Every structure is written in C-alpha cells, then in structure tokens.
Amino acid sequence: MEGKNRHYVEIIKRNTDRLINIVRDLLLLAQLEERGAELEIEEVDLKGLAEQTIRLFDAQAREKGIILKFESPNDLPRVHADPFKIEQMLINLLDNAIKYTDNGEIGLVLARGDRHVIISVHDTGIGMPKEKLSRIFERFYVVDKSRSRKTGGTGLGLSIVKHIALLHGGEISVESAPGAGSHFYISLPVRSGDGSAGPLS
Numbered sequence: 001m002e003g004k005n006r007h008y009v010e011i012i013k014r015n016t017d018r019l020i021n022i023v024r025d026l027l028l029l030a031q032l033e034e035r036g037a038e039l040e041i042e043e044v045d046l047k048g049l050a051e052q053t054i055r056l057f058d059a060q061a062r063e064k065g066i067i068l069k070f071e072s073p074n075d076l077p078r079v080h081a082d083p084f085k086i087e088q089m090l091i092n093l094l095d096n097a098i099k100y101t102d103n104g105e106i107g108l109v110l111a112r113g114d115r116h117v118i119i120s121v122h123d124t125g126i127g128m129p130k131e132k133l134s135r136i137f138e139r140f141y142v143v144d145k146s147r148s149r150k151t152g153g154t155g156l157g158l159s160i161v162k163h164i165a166l167l168h169g170g171e172i173s174v175e176s177a178p179g180a181g182s183h184f185y186i187s188l189p190v191r192s193g194d195g196s197a198g199p200l201s
C-alpha cells in the first residue's frame with residue numbers, strides 16, 4: 001500500500017478500535033447497571049488472578065520504562081466474587097496507572113483485613129487535583145481533556161470499576177495529588193453476593 005494510504009488506513013483503524021472500546025465499555029456498564037445485575041460468583045483465588053492480570057501489562061510497562069510491582073500475603077483468603085468482573089476492574093485500574101504515569105513504578109498490592117481484602121493500585125504518575133477526585137467515577141468524566149484526546153481516554157473505565165466494587169458489596173476510594181501519583185483502594189468483602197457480607201471498614 002502507498003505510504004499516504006497506509007497513513008489514512010492507520011488513522012481509520014485507530015478510530016475504529018477506539019469506537020469498539022467505547023461500545024464494549026458502554027455495554028458492560030449497561031449490564032452492570034441493570035437492576036438486579038447478576039454476578040457469577042465463585043470462590044476466587046484473588047492472588048493468582050491479580051498476578052496473572054498484572055502480567056498483561058509487562059510489555060507496556062517495559063516500553064515506558066516503568067517498574068511493575070506485585071505484593072500479596074500468602075495466606076490471602078479466597079473471595080466470593082465474579083472473577084471476570086474482578087479482572088475487568090483490575091485491568092481498568094492498571095490501564096489508567098500505565099496511561100497516566102511516565103516514569104517510576106506501578107504497584108498492585110493485596111492485603112487482608114478482618115472480613116475483607118484490600119486491593120490497592122498505586123502509581124508515581126501525574127496525579128489529580130483534590131477537587132476533581134469526587135468526579136472521576138462519573139461516566140465520561142476526564143480530568144485533563146487535552147491529554148485524554150491524545151491517550152484516547154473516554155472516561156468510562158473508573159465508572160466500570162466503581163460499579164463492580166459496589167456490586168460485590170465493596171467500596172472504593174482514592175488519594176492523589178498533582179505530580180505525586182495516585183493510589184486507589186478497593187475493599188471487597190471476603191464473602192459477597194451471598195448475603196453474608198459483613199460491615200466494611
């Protein structure tokens with residue numbers, strides 16, 4: 001193919017991929033928002049799932065020169081959760097961490113609480129101003145529109161993450177400051193979806 005044509009085909013391909021991603025995210029969100037949305041609850045080995053998921057980002061991290069870290073206690077309890085949705089949640093958080101970090105490190109850390117596990121994702125990236133933090137879980141909300149145009153962000157990822165956490169009876173919070181990186185925390189009850197979720201701390 002001639003150089004110029006190839007250039008246009010690449011632009012079309014990029015835009016098509018972006019549209020496909022938006023449609024996929026909107027479908028997932030619609031499904032998560034349905035009244036009585038169904039989780040396919042199983043006993044999940046969260047440590048194994050998280051370790052597998054972070055590996056998906058090895059190549060991207062290497063390309064950007066970012067270090068990926070994973071930590072989990074060996075005695076992390078199995079959680080009652082929907083493994084596909086938990087994976088989606090981790091992918092969205094890690095995708096953001098990579099996208100909004102130019103150097104340094106990204107960490108995925110699992111820890112156990114009394115009746116819940118804590119999943120945290122931190123990065124040494126651009127961070128966000130405090131006054132924006134309450135809005136980032138809204139759909140289509142992006143903090144920096146000019147950067148999002150370049151990176152292709154639509155603002156759907158974190159609303160998917162929040163929905164998934166809440167559907168599991170969990171909670172999500174974030175700490176961040178401009179230039180100081182971001183830290184997302186998700187608390188998941190060890191037993192969710194079967195009515196025996198304990199109070200979250």
Ligand SMILES: Nc1ncnc2c1ncn2[C@@H]1O[C@H](COP(=O)(O)OP(=O)(O)OP(=O)(O)O)[C@@H](O)[C@H]1O
Pocket residue numbers: 025092096097100123125126127128136141142143144148152153154155156157158159181182
């Ligand atoms: N780790 C992070 N560091 C800095 N800013 C972040 C981080 N995660 C999210 N943000 C900000 O929050 C906004 C919303 O995030 P969200 O994942 O919902 O959307 P997106 O990444 O822009 O697009 P999408 O996930 O739909 O591709 C982002 O546009 C970005 O401004």
Ligand SMILES: [Mg+2]
Pocket residue numbers: 092095096153155156157158
């Ligand atoms: Mg995102």
